[in-house]
Amino acid sequence: MLSVDVEKRLGEFALNVSFAGDGGATALFGPSGTGKTSIINMIAGLLKPDRGRITLGDDVLFDSTQHVNVRAWKRGIGTVFQEGRLFPHFTVKHNLDYGRWMSGHKADPKAFAHVVELLNLGHLLDRRPGRLSGGERQRVAFGRALLMRPRLLMLDEPLASLDTARKQEILPYLERLRDEAHVPMIYVSHDAREVKRIATRVVTLDDGRVTATGGVELLSP
Amino acid sequence: MLNLSAQDWTAVHLSLRISIVATLVALPFGIAIAMLLARKSFWGKSLVDAVVHLPLVLPPVVTGYLLLITFGRRAPVGAFLSDHFGIVFSFRWTGAALACGVMAFPLMVRAIRLSIEAIDRKLEDASATLGANRLWTFATITLPLALPGIIAGMVLAFARALGEFGATITFVSNIPGETQTISAAIYSLTQVPDGDAAALNLVIVAVIISLAALVASEWFARRAAIRLHGD
Numbered sequence: 001m002l003s004v005d006v007e008k009r010l011g012e013f014a015l016n017v018s019f020a021g022d023g024g025a026t027a028l029f030g031p032s033g034t035g036k037t038s039i040i041n042m043i044a045g046l047l048k049p050d051r052g053r054i055t056l057g058d059d060v061l062f063d064s065t066q067h068v069n070v071r072a073w074k075r076g077i078g079t080v081f082q083e084g085r086l087f088p089h090f091t092v093k094h095n096l097d098y099g100r101w102m103s104g105h106k107a108d109p110k111a112f113a114h115v116v117e118l119l120n121l122g123h124l125l126d127r128r129p130g131r132l133s134g135g136e137r138q139r140v141a142f143g144r145a146l147l148m149r150p151r152l153l154m155l156d157e158p159l160a161s162l163d164t165a166r167k168q169e170i171l172p173y174l175e176r177l178r179d180e181a182h183v184p185m186i187y188v189s190h191d192a193r194e195v196k197r198i199a200t201r202v203v204t205l206d207d208g209r210v211t212a213t214g215g216v217e218l219l220s221p
Numbered sequence: 222m223l224n225l226s227a228q229d230w231t232a233v234h235l236s237l238r239i240s241i242v243a244t245l246v247a248l249p250f251g252i253a254i255a256m257l258l259a260r261k262s263f264w265g266k267s268l269v270d271a272v273v274h275l276p277l278v279l280p281p282v283v284t285g286y287l288l289l290i291t292f293g294r295r296a297p298v299g300a301f302l303s304d305h306f307g308i309v310f311s312f313r314w315t316g317a318a319l320a321c322g323v324m325a326f327p328l329m330v331r332a333i334r335l336s337i338e339a340i341d342r343k344l345e346d347a348s349a350t351l352g353a354n355r356l357w358t359f360a361t362i363t364l365p366l367a368l369p370g371i372i373a374g375m376v377l378a379f380a381r382a383l384g385e386f387g388a389t390i391t392f393v394s395n396i397p398g399e400t401q402t403i404s405a406a407i408y409s410l411t412q413v414p415d416g417d418a419a420a421l422n423l424v425i426v427a428v429i430i431s432l433a434a435l436v437a438s439e440w441f442a443r444r445a446a447i448r449l450h451g452d
Binding site: 046073083085098102130144145 | 344448
């Protein structure tokens, strides 16, 4: 599936990581400031590694020796950011439809209805993001990434901006996403409890390096 | 109430036409330069910035003179444009529009640049991950989010064009029916005995047009804000 082996120097900080994802939900787990978001940006095509190779299935997304660097908009990777990053000038409906439209897929009312139902967005469709709560925004961001029919779904600390009650409200949706969307996931978090509920596989990171790879039992109880 | 002569009306029509054409023609260039200055770093950027702002700091007469020696009928660029494209600026209303556009350009670029710089670039990253290439991202994210600044820039440019006097009169003179704008007509009237009463009518018209532009821009800006923030 996804295979990442990259080096990147960011000022004083050196990132040097190598890991692979499987067909389920792979968590990148570690304290903040260990370069998790930089890894996500490199996989998404928003940040260029200094050296290395990133492949997804049979496709090479980045290879410094072969000078391959597929543009972000051609990677087909759905990304949910910590702050949601919904487009403020579009309604929820148009936000949800944006990735499908830009990726050149035909409108698929059934898929749209399914995602709306899965994430319980029906009553929000005509609102603009300015009128949504934090939890609602993240749910729309999940739906937007899902509806572009991604080959990989990356979630970068999708719950970090929410309070505990909201987190509890969103976690079941994430579990449904993992079980029903049939898309491999990369889940970034610094919260062990969250990772235990979502992940099928864990990559622990510290100070820009991979410290361990394995199942959720890696995380101390 | 208003007692405008035929010549006054001609000046009003001409002023509106010149200001609107100047604003609309300057707009794509203004957006392009604003994007360039807001987003790119390149060698000679401060020079481009300085040249764009030159009409703001130079005496308008000097700008008009520079236009004359560049776009005049026998001047290098002016001769080329008239020989190859049939575009003539000297002593034509098109020349007045050029002068007004040049004078208004820095104000337009400043307003648009500020609004582009205020856009959260993470939204553009998000649109890239959703499959939008640079052009689509620009058209669907950057441009709509910059709209309030673009409207403000257009109104500033229009108002500046309407009030332009020095560069226009230097470049294309003050020919009734061709290059005599409201400002130039008011000036001409004040030069003849008892002309100030007639000038007052044109002054009132100028005030009305400017206020109308301001009100329209407020209305557009409020609509744009509603679209952005959902209130």
